[in-house]
Amino acid sequence: MSARGALLGWCVVCALWSVAGCKDLGVWAFELVPGSLAVAALLVTWPRFRFRNLAYVCAGVHYLVLAVGAKYTYAEVPLFDALAEWLGWRRNPFDRVGHFCQGLVPAVFLHEWFVRASGMRRGRMLPVTVVACALAFSALYEILEMAMVLVFYPEAGPEWLGTQGDPFDAQWDMGMALAGAVLAVVPPLRIAERALPRELPEQAP
Secondary structure, eight states: OOHHHHHHHHHHHHHHHHHTTOSOHHHHHHHHHHHHHHHHHHHHHTTTOOOOHHHHHHHHHHHHHHHHHHHHOTTOOHHHHHHHHHHTOSSOTHHHHHHHHHHHHHHHHHHHHHHHTSOOOSSTHHHHHHHHHHHHHHHHHHHHHHHHHHHHOTTOHHHHHTOTTOTTHHHHHHHHHHHHHHHHHSTTTOHHHHTSOSSOOOOOO
16 A cells, blocks of 8 residues: 555544544544645645655644544543543643644655745744744644634533633643644754755656
């Protein structure tokens, strides 16, 4: 099986497992459909612009995180309920994992795209631009969540958003996305840099 087929198969299996017995179909769609569209875009553009394998592995891991959150809701993932109880935490921390990935994975893709497609040099402004874009995406997602609640769930905002009693939940979410993006691009870690070959391949015209 090709790497392209493997990514498609992995995401299909994750989606089918996630929708089976999901807590709320509307929540499931909101949480997983955007990720599914992003994977579809990666697969469609694969022949013209193929990212490095590390980027696709990150996408597969992130899709699994999205599938788990869509199935149970981020505030009620069973394994993390048990983890929170064991550690004495007051809230289920799985949403923090999701938002960390929300910063890290887009940063990996953005970094490679900026270098290979836009011709942006690997200087000081590259990591700043990547982190800023990843953080902007995280903030946009928080705004979309708010709009979703106001339109469809006006009586159940805190429950739907999974704030779990934390008045700074949105800020923590964006902070975790920021941490993920920084991990991707800032020395000496540079996860995104490892996704790039030393010699960049030619792209299809």
